[in-house]
Amino acid sequence: MRNGIMRRANLFRLNVSNEFQHSYVRRRRFLCLSAAPVDPPCHYDVIVVGGGHAGAEAAAASARMGAKTLLVTHKLDTIGEMSCNPAFGGIGKGHLIKEIDALDGLCGRICDLSGVHYRMLNTRKGPAVWGPRAQIDRALYKKEMQKELSATENLELMSAAVDNLLLGRPTETAHSGVKFNCHGVILESGQTVRAKSVVLTTGTFLRGEIVIGLKSTPAGRIGDGPAVGLAKSLDEAGFKLGRLKTGTPPRLDGKTIDFSRATPSLADNSPVPFSFMNDRVWIEPSKQLKCYLTYTNKAVVDLIRNNIHLNRAVIRGTTGPRYCPSIESKVLRFEERSHQVWLEPEGLSSDLIYPQGMSCTMPEEIQQQIINCIPCLEKAVMVRPGYGVEYDYVDPRQIKSSLETHLIQNLFLAGQINGTTGYEEAAAQGIFAGINAVLKGRAQPPFTLSRTESYVGVMIDDLTTFGASEPYRMFTNRAEFRIHLRPDNADLRLTEKGFRVGCVSENRWARTRQIRDDLDSCLSLLKDFKQPVCKWRTDLDRPEQTSTALKSAFDMISGDYLSVETLAKLHPEVFGQVFSNPVISQRAKIEAMYSHALDEQMEEVEELRRDELIQLPEDLEYESLNISLESKQKLMEIRPETIAAAARIPGVNQSALVVLLRHARNRNRGQMLSSS
DSSP: OHHHHHHHHHHHHHHSOHHHHHHHTTSOSOSEEOOOOSSOOOSEEEEEEOOSHHHHHHHHHHHHTTOOEEEEESOGGGTTOOOSOSEEEOTTHHHHHHHHHHTTOSHHHHHHTTEEEEEEEOTTSOGGGOEEEEEEOHHHHHHHHHHHHHTOTTEEEEEOOEEEEEEEOOOTTOOTTOOEEEEEEEETTSOEEEEEEEEEOOTTOBTOEEEETTEEEEOSBTTBOOBHHHHHHHHHHTOOEEEEEEEEOOEEEGGGOOGGGSEEEOOOSSOOOSSTTOSSOSSOGGGOOOEEEEEOOHHHHHHHHHHGGGOHHHHHTOBOOTTSOOHHHHHHHOTTOOOEEEEEEOOTTOOEEEEETOOOOSOHHHHHHHHHHSTTOTTOOEEEOOEEEEEEEEOGGGBOTTSBBSSEETEEEOSGGGTBOSHHHHHHHHHHHHHHHHHHHTTOOOOOOOTTTOHHHHHHHHHHHHOOSSOBOOOGGGOTTTTTSOGGGHHHHHHHHHHHHTOSOHHHHHHHHHHHHHHHHHHHHHHHOEEEHHHHHHHTTOOOOOOOOEEEHHHHHTSSSOOHHHHHHHOHHHHTTGGGSHHHHHHHHHHHHTHHHHHHHHHHHHHHHHHHTSBOOTTOOGGGSSSOHHHHHHHHHHOOSBHHHHHTSTTOOHHHHHHHHHHHHHHHHHHHHHHO
C-alpha cells in the first residue's frame, strides 16, 4: 500500500511544474497532473471509459465521425450488458430511442435484431405520447452490440481498468472556473494513454457497493469490481459528488412458475421497429413471447414489515429511483395496496424470468419467502437474489449542455455518472458526449439541442439546470412541446442536424430525405384535394347537408371523420399509390391530427428559441454584476449558456435576468462594432 502511494507521489513530482506543486501539494496527491505542451501528441482523438449503453453509443458516434477512438472497459465480454431489466423503451424512454436512432445511434437497430415482445404503449392517448417498448433477449442484444462495435471503423476496444485522469493546465481561453485540461487516462497498470478528449461513462461503478440484506460488497454490479481510483480522482479535482442507489429484482426459474394463474399480456400483431432504417423487426409476430401479470398481497406486506430491520439499504436512506422503487419502499409507502409484478422473459433460449416491480435488497432467504407468497409463484425457485447498488455520481450542474465539464476541459460525462437511471437515458447522453468530444478536439462549435428540438435536449437541460437529487428518468410530461417532439418525426427533426456534424451516414440521410419528400408530396396532395362538405358527407354515407363550403382531404383526416384507408378506397385514382406505403400513411394522418395544435405550439417554440439565441459568455464574471447574492451563487454554480437556461434556474429572479439580458446585448453590440 505504501509503495503504491509513493509511486503516485513520485509520479506527481515528476510531471508537475513548480507552480502546480505549490498549488496542489497539500492535496492527497491522487491526481496525475502533467505540464505537457498545449497540443501533446495524442494516441487517440477520443477515449471512452466504460462499455455500457452510454459508452457504446459514445464510442460508436465518435468513430462514425472519423475520429480515432478507444473504448476502455473492465471486461470486453460485458460490453452491451443489460444489467437490470430485459427491456428497452416505454413512455418517454421510447422517444429517446427514436432520437438516438435519428442520429444514427445503435440501440434502436440492435433492439430490432433482438426483441422477443414488441408493444406500443399508451395508445389510448394521442400518438405524440405513444411509447414504443420491447422485451429483449439479453444474450442476443449483447451479441449484436459487440458484433456492431467490433466491426466499426476507427474504433479500438481495450480490456483495462482506468485508475486516473491525465490532467494539465487549462488553455488560455478558459474561464476562471476551469481548473484543468484532460488529455488522457492512466490505467491501473500505470500505462498512460493520451487523447484529445475523454468521455467517462462509469455507470454504477464509481465507488459502487452492492447491498443484500445487511451485507455490502464493493462492486459496480454482480461479478464486477468498483471504480474506486477514478472516483477519488474526480473528488480530488474538485467535483461535487453525491450518492444514489438503484436495485434489481431476483431472477426466477420459469420452469417452476404456474403461468396459468397469471394474466397473459400479448405482443402487438404488427410490431413497429425502433429504427427508421427498418421496415420490420427480426422476429415473426407469431413467435413473440408472452409476458404475464400477477400481484403482491398482504402476506408480502407482513413479511417485509417484520424483517425490514434486516435491510441495510432502507436503514441507510440513500436516495433511490422514485419511479422504479424497491418492493420494500412500495410496501412502506403504500401498505394497503397490492402491487403489480410483471413476469418478463429474458430470452428465447433462457428459462429465466425477470419479475418487474420486485426490485429487492432483503436477505436472500427472505426474498425467496416473498416470492413464494405471490400468486402463481408459490413454487417458484429463485436463481439469483435481487440486490441494491449504491454509487457516486457527479452533480450534473457541473457540466455544460455539450456534456463537457466546467471544471476540466476536454472531459465529458455521460450516463448514470450524471445522476440518470435507465438504458435509454444513458445511451442518449452517450451519443451526445461522443459527438461533442470529437468536435472539441477539432476546435469546432459544440452540437447541442434545446428543449424545443428534442427529448434529449429536455433531459440535458433538466440535468444541467436543476441537478439530480434522485435518479433522473425521462417522461413525456417533462417536455413542454410534446406535440412537436413526437416519436414518429424524430428523423425529420434530428437526422439532418446529425448529418451536418458528421455522425449520420450518407445512407441514412438519403433515406430520411426520401421519407421527407414522400411525406411532403402526400401532405400537399391531401391539402390540394378539396370537395364541398355536402359531397364528403355523401361519400361517407352521412345525413345530407346543403353546405357547398370546400373542405380538403387533409382537414377530413385530421379528425375522426375519415381514415386514410377509407380515403384511398373512395378516391383510388388520387390516393391509391400514395397510401400504398403504410408508414407514410400513418405519418400523414398524425401530421393532420396535430396540425392546428402544432401551429399554436410552434409560436411558443419560436418565442423560447429567441431567448435561446441570446448567448451568455462562458467567461462572464457574475461576481461583478449588480444582482442578488442568491442569483450570483446560482449562476456561478451552473453557468447557464443562454438567457433561456438562466430563466429556468430556481433562485434567479427577474431583476437578475434583466441585468443578464442587458449585459449580453451590450457585449453582442460591442462585438459587432469591433468586427466592423
